[in-house]
Every structure is written in C-alpha cells, then in structure tokens.
Amino acid sequence: MNYESAQRWLDDYIAAWLSFDPALIGALFSDDIAYRYHPYDEPYRDRDAVVASWLGEGDDQGGASDVDEPGTFEAHYRPIAVDGTVVVAQGVSSYRDTPDGPIVRVYDNCFVMRFDDAGRCQEFTEFYVQRPASAE
Template sequence: MSASRGAEWVAGYVAAWQSNDPADIGALFTDDAVYRTSPDSPPRVGRDAIVAGWLEDLDEPGTWAFDWSIAHERDDLLLVQGRTVYPAAKDYVNLWIVRLEPDGRATEFTEWYMPRDHKG
C-alpha cells in the first residue's frame, strides 16, 4: 500500500525540518504559497519568503522530536495532528491545516500549537 499524498507531504516536511536545506523546504510549496506559523500571525507569502522565514526560525536537528498522524485528508485538504517535543524545555500539541495542489505541493499552511506541561 502506498502512502497518501498527504502522508508524503508530511514526511517531506519532517525531512526538511531535519535538514533545514533550502531546496528541501522550497520543494514543499508552490511559488505563491501562504504559510502561517499561527492562525493570526502575518503570513509568509511565496516560496522564497517561506524558505527565508523557516531559516530565520529554524530548529537545530536533534533538538526536537515530532510524532504525527493524519486526522483528515480529502481532495486538496490535509489536517495533521502532531506533538512536538523539545526535550530541553518545551512540549506542544499541533494542528496543521494544509491545502495541496494535485502535484503534492502546498499552497497554504497554517499551524496551531498549544503548549503542554513539559515532562522532560
């Protein structure tokens, strides 16, 4: 059984998160994609702005762990539930809303993240 288009996109996102390679990051998004780090944050508009913002706010490899599952996938809509743990200090539950083009690249990404009690 092959992975869904959404699962492939999330796997690519996690790989880009691990590498922080501009090509890996850029490959996830269309030229005119919109990326929001929270629902009310100013959007990063366009692949170049997304890559630049990612690299400004990057997480160093090995400083985090991310577990995820697809909550819903239909047509161009992908909902991802996750948990991001930064062992040194932070722990979050995540909800991502992603709009995908037929070619698998995202046109829109919005993240919600909620802090949890850190369990170290």
Template sequence: MNSVVELRPWIEGYVRAWNSNDPDDISALFTDDAVYYTEPYSEPWRGREEIVANWLDRKDEPGEAAFEWHPVSVAEDVGVIQGVTTYPDKTYSNLWVIRFVPDGRCREFTEWWMRHDAR
C-alpha cells in the same frame, strides 16, 4: 489528494526539511505563491522565497525535535493532521491544515501549536 497515504510523503518531506534546514528541501514543499500561516492574527509568510527565509530565521537544529502525527481529516485537496513535537525541554501539540495543488505541493499551510503545561 484523496487518501491518507498521499499525506505521508509531504509530511515526511516537511520533517526532512525541518531536520536538514536545506533551502531546497523547504522550497520543494511549497508552490511559488504559497501562503504559510504561523500563528493566529499574524501576517502569513507569502511566497516560496519568504517561506524559506522565515523558516531559516526560526530553524531548529537538526535532530532537536521529534514529531509524531496522525490524520484528522483528508479530502481531495486538503489534509488536517494532529501532531506532537517533543524537544528535550518542552513539548507542543500541533494542528496543521495543508492545502495542496494536484502535484502534491502545498499552496496554503496553517499551523497551530500549544505548549504543554510545564508543571
């Protein structure tokens, strides 16, 4: 991973999985022993099977959210992106740290999200 262009296929795959909730789409994103951090101070989801199961427990309905993003930093094996997730009734800012293995799958994913003020 040494260019912004290489981030795009993984993020497009993530958004595809987000909208399909297909276990194969989700599974394809992560290594067998991947770690997924969903929020600060919580235990991460460990391993592909746990990631898929927990993802599906918290899934959004297909097409429910729109996601826009841009890269913040890209290095050889890590990408940091900033995004905005928009639902019909709420909006979140996102910061993702994605650590890759050479084949383009994720070995460690960290997401931070903040709900926009509802005022």
C-alpha cells in the same frame, strides 16, 4: 490528496525541518504559498519567503522559530482528515536544550493545509499549544 500522500508530505516536512536544506524546504510548497505560523498571522506569500523564514533569515513576521541545533527536535504528525485538496493533520513536536538532554518542551500541533495538483502545499496554517509539564 489521500492519506498516504498526505503522510508522505508530512514525513518530508519533518525531514526538511531537520535538514534546514533550502531545496527540501522549497520543494514542499507551491510558488504562491500562503504560510502562517499562527492563524492570526499575515501569511508569508511566496516560497522564497517561507524558506527564508525557516532558515531564520529575512523579514520575520513574528512566527518563525530559530534554527534548531541537530538532535534537539523531533516530531510525529499524521493526517486526521483528507477532503480533496484539503488536509488536517495533528501531531507532537518535542524539543531538547541539548542533543543528549531531556525533552524540555512538548507542543501539540494541528496543521490545516491545502495542496495543488502537484502535491505541493498552497496554504498552511499551524495551530499549536505547549503542553503543561504536568501533562507530559
């Protein structure tokens, strides 16, 4: 991985999240993905489980969020460190209650990821914190 390929993957991650298209989601991850919404979670251990989790289906291990209504989510992430197959990214996710409404929640995110030779994510761990309203 390099910064450009990591940024492309992050852009594809956002596009997949916005689309909730199972094929786009699945294309991001290797067959043997270990995916954590929080660093303390037991990981989802295969691509189908991750896709189901993103779609709000299947066995919820306590991390998956609901499917966002179109127009209520936006995000911007960028790689801040790339070391071989390991990428650390940071960014911001913003949510609205309604598509035309004001932003009501903002999260600062950090992703720690490891990629396979095909550029698919094999390990994904998310760290995030909701910004206090006074900091927005």
